[in-house]
Amino acid sequence: MKRIVVLGSTGSIGRSTLEVVRSLGGRVEIVGLSAHKRIGDLARQVSEHSPLAVAVGDPAMADEVRSAAGGRRVEVFSGPEGLLELVSLAEADLVVNALVGAAGILPTLAAIEAGKDVAIANKESLVAAGAVITARARAKGVNLIPVDSEHSAIYQCIRGEDRDAIKRIILTASGGALVDMPADEIADVKASQALRHPTWSMGRKVTIDSATLLNKGFEVIEAHWLFGIEADQIEVAIERRSIVHSLVEFVDGSVMALLSPPDMKLPIQYALTFPERVESPLPGLDLVSTGGIEFGQPDLGRFPCLRLAYEVAAIDGTAGAVLSAADEVAVDAFLEGRISFGEIYSVLRDVLSMHKVKDAASLDSVLKADAWAREQAAGIVKETSGRL
Amino acid sequence: MKRIVVLGSTGSIGRSTLEVVRSLGGRVEIVGLSAHKRIGDLARQVSEHSPLAVAVGDPAMADEVRSAAGGRRVEVFSGPEGLLELVSLAEADLVVNALVGAAGILPTLAAIEAGKDVAIANKESLVAAGAVITARARAKGVNLIPVDSEHSAIYQCIRGEDRDAIKRIILTASGGALVDMPADEIADVKASQALRHPTWSMGRKVTIDSATLLNKGFEVIEAHWLFGIEADQIEVAIERRSIVHSLVEFVDGSVMALLSPPDMKLPIQYALTFPERVESPLPGLDLVSTGGIEFGQPDLGRFPCLRLAYEVAAIDGTAGAVLSAADEVAVDAFLEGRISFGEIYSVLRDVLSMHKVKDAASLDSVLKADAWAREQAAGIVKETSGRL
Numbered sequence: 024m025k026r027i028v029v030l031g032s033t034g035s036i037g038r039s040t041l042e043v044v045r046s047l048g049g050r051v052e053i054v055g056l057s058a059h060k061r062i063g064d065l066a067r068q069v070s071e072h073s074p075l076a077v078a079v080g081d082p083a084m085a086d087e088v089r090s091a092a093g094g095r096r097v098e099v100f101s102g103p104e105g106l107l108e109l110v111s112l113a114e115a116d117l118v119v120n121a122l123v124g125a126a127g128i129l130p131t132l133a134a135i136e137a138g139k140d141v142a143i144a145n146k147e148s149l150v151a152a153g154a155v156i157t158a159r160a161r162a163k164g165v166n167l168i169p170v171d172s173e174h175s176a177i178y179q180c181i182r183g184e185d186r187d188a189i190k191r192i193i194l195t196a197s198g199g200a201l202v203d204m205p206a207d208e209i210a211d212v213k214a215s216q217a218l219r220h221p222t223w224s225m226g227r228k229v230t231i232d233s234a235t236l237l238n239k240g241f242e243v244i245e246a247h248w249l250f251g252i253e254a255d256q257i258e259v260a261i262e263r264r265s266i267v268h269s270l271v272e273f274v275d276g277s278v279m280a281l282l283s284p285p286d287m288k289l290p291i292q293y294a295l296t297f298p299e300r301v302e303s304p305l306p307g308l309d310l311v312s313t314g315g316i317e318f319g320q321p322d323l324g325r326f327p328c329l330r331l332a333y334e335v336a337a338i339d340g341t342a343g344a345v346l347s348a349a350d351e352v353a354v355d356a357f358l359e360g361r362i363s364f365g366e367i368y369s370v371l372r373d374v375l376s377m378h379k380v381k382d383a384a385s386l387d388s389v390l391k392a393d394a395w396a397r398e399q400a401a402g403i404v405k406e407t408s409g410r411l
Numbered sequence: 412m413k414r415i416v417v418l419g420s421t422g423s424i425g426r427s428t429l430e431v432v433r434s435l436g437g438r439v440e441i442v443g444l445s446a447h448k449r450i451g452d453l454a455r456q457v458s459e460h461s462p463l464a465v466a467v468g469d470p471a472m473a474d475e476v477r478s479a480a481g482g483r484r485v486e487v488f489s490g491p492e493g494l495l496e497l498v499s500l501a502e503a504d505l506v507v508n509a510l511v512g513a514a515g516i517l518p519t520l521a522a523i524e525a526g527k528d529v530a531i532a533n534k535e536s537l538v539a540a541g542a543v544i545t546a547r548a549r550a551k552g553v554n555l556i557p558v559d560s561e562h563s564a565i566y567q568c569i570r571g572e573d574r575d576a577i578k579r580i581i582l583t584a585s586g587g588a589l590v591d592m593p594a595d596e597i598a599d600v601k602a603s604q605a606l607r608h609p610t611w612s613m614g615r616k617v618t619i620d621s622a623t624l625l626n627k628g629f630e631v632i633e634a635h636w637l638f639g640i641e642a643d644q645i646e647v648a649i650e651r652r653s654i655v656h657s658l659v660e661f662v663d664g665s666v667m668a669l670l671s672p673p674d675m676k677l678p679i680q681y682a683l684t685f686p687e688r689v690e691s692p693l694p695g696l697d698l699v700s701t702g703g704i705e706f707g708q709p710d711l712g713r714f715p716c717l718r719l720a721y722e723v724a725a726i727d728g729t730a731g732a733v734l735s736a737a738d739e740v741a742v743d744a745f746l747e748g749r750i751s752f753g754e755i756y757s758v759l760r761d762v763l764s765m766h767k768v769k770d771a772a773s774l775d776s777v778l779k780a781d782a783w784a785r786e787q788a789a790g791i792v793k794e795t796s797g798r799l
Contacts, residue, residue: 183571188688275691282666300576303663315703
């Protein structure tokens with residue numbers, strides 16, 4: 024029986040995690056849940072899973088959660104500190120961090136410091152704070168188990184292999200909503216077009232990041248930290264069906280690949296049951312009816328955000344925090360109609376070009392870079408949207 | 412430094428093994444070689460690799476080998492017993508068994524009894540004697556490392572995984588020389604057509620077995636023994652480019668695949684350097700230029716030998732020995748023009764239908780079944796060719 028805390032349990036990955044827990048029928052027990060705003064959803068989850076504790080955004084939400092627990096006692100933490108208390112629960116073995124954005128960084132670190140394994144779906148923990156997080160995880164001897172389908176695939180492919188045997192990692196990408204769009208139309212696509220992801224159903228922020236291919240760029244940076252691999256050993260290949268979730272080439276030339284139908288519940292289950300594999304109710308892969316699997320090269324001309332991320336992965340330091348924070352601001356602005364799709368890239372490029380990269384070995388420098396980047400990005404967005 | 416004995420060093424796999432040893436530059440040392448007839452080739456190999464000992468088919472060949480060794484002392488064993496002495500060399504860590512046919516069974520067993528790991532390219536050791544060989548390998552705690560690209564792929568995919576986590580194995584097949592031939596033309600193809608393998612360059616016997624798909628059937632039986640998996644958990648999928656060397660589906664629905672350009676030197680190197688992976692001079696896989704990878708179902712109607720092998724894998728006992736021995740006779744007869752291509756199947760079917768399956772836990776019962784099957788097959792061939 025593994026006891027888990029799910030941070031961000033009312034979001035897309037959080038809800039899928041609870042579905043997997045349900046299908047695992049008693050192998051995994053929920054001891055903690057957290058939600059920022061969707062208190063009604065959280066109350067229903069509390070009623071079903073009877074966690075020992077929850078964390079909510081606002082102390083005023085505590086009563087609704089307590090009444091959802093029926094007669095059972097449930098500890099309610101609140102605010103950003105509430106998340107840190109939740110991940111440190113003595114009863115927890117594993118923390119699933121499905122928070123979106125930089126708010127996920129501190130809880131990841133707190134979980135590591137408390138000696139918990141972390142199933143990591145929060146990109147910012149690695150993109151912005153990969154140096155600190157991976158160093159602390161090593162020091163504390165805890166596992167960072169990726170939840171992203173790509174990194175889970177790589178994690179599975181290198182299981183039992185020597186780290187030095189890895190020659191390169193090939194992250195696959197569906198290509199996002201705009202993979203076939205001519206260069207001159209991309210700059211002005213509407214949010215509704217960019218939100219139409221061909222294979223994965225995900226949150227709005229990550230779907231836009233998929234359309235710019237920056238999501239894949241973030242994954243390059245994440246892989247760099249998770250697997251201790253240099254940026255120039257990480258490639259991106261377009262595989263439109265999202266059947267091949269990533270590949271690893273070893274020094275002898277053998278290439279290992281992980282395939283499955285595209286369903287986040289599979290890598291989530293892997294992270295929950297690791298190191299065991301457990302039967303899943305999901306439909307398996309029918310290789311014959313799948314049809315042809317092809318790999319293509321991403322077009323860095325049409326998708327310059329991916330190129331930016333490669334540059335960031337090679338620079339290290341606070342550049343990741345800056346890219347990640349600026350992108351939160353830029354994507355928000357795009358979704359609110361304040362900047363065009365093409366301007367997401369220019370905001371990121373301009374913020375990065377103004378940034379003096381510092382060492383990111385301390386969380387403090389990461390959080391400062393994050394705050395600085397948000398401010399700069401907001402300024403550029405304001406200026407840009409004023410021109411519209 | 413690993414010290415190896417190569418049985419059948421002048422054959423196709425044997426020569427590739429020596430090429431790999433050369434490219435590994437000092438990581439692997441040849442301490443023993445064997446050849447049955449190609450004494451000139453063997454002499455050249457002895458001159459290059461300076462083994463401590465060799466085994467030859469006929470004692471009369473000893474002098475030529477000794478003179479090839481120059482001034483160095485080389486022990487020369489001969490005849491079938493010579494192979495058994497060679498694999499037991501105190502200096503050897505690993506025996507590469509690249510012998511063709513049932514002659515490979517006893518040397519595999521002798522290597523295991525001498526406590527040597529065996530890199531196994533000799534199909535008959537598993538197809539005919541899998542029960543004995545795998546039981547003895549377990550008892551002696553030695554590794555049986557497959558050299559076949561398909562089984563090597565599976566061996567690599569399940570590394571670090573729990574055996575119980577395997578749901579099914581999917582062996583890939585190029586489809587052989589006749590994959591696209593209409594059913595009514597297959598029965599009468601000429602040897603020259605059946606020998607035209609689309610992707611692999613191999614010996615004549617195995618190329619004909621590829622054309623009937625019996626080679627894939629043998630691989631089903633081998634996988635059954637090597638991985639302790641039931642026949643109904645082993646599938647065959649046509650993958651014409653021979654880029655995907657096989658796949659493993661785990662109980663959670665994840666499918667792991669091993670890809671590389673089709674070159675036997677890759678699985679050979681893996682077997683020689685296991686558990687390490689070592690850089691290889693072979694060209695890597697270019698996923699983008701590879702083009703589409705598709706999987707198809709084998710047609711058991713056009714290729715009934717594969718169906719026979721499945722039946723044999725489910726029956727166990729001496730059926731494997733009978734299928735394997737009868738096939739040696741039938742393929743020889745086909746290559747000599749004494750029976751038609753379609754009659755390979757009828758010979759096998761008829762011999763199997765006459766066989767009373769016995770337990771194959773002792774080598775004695777295996778060798779008796781082998782001898783019986785050869786006799787029966789020879790009789791049927793004679794009768795059949797008399798009708799031509």
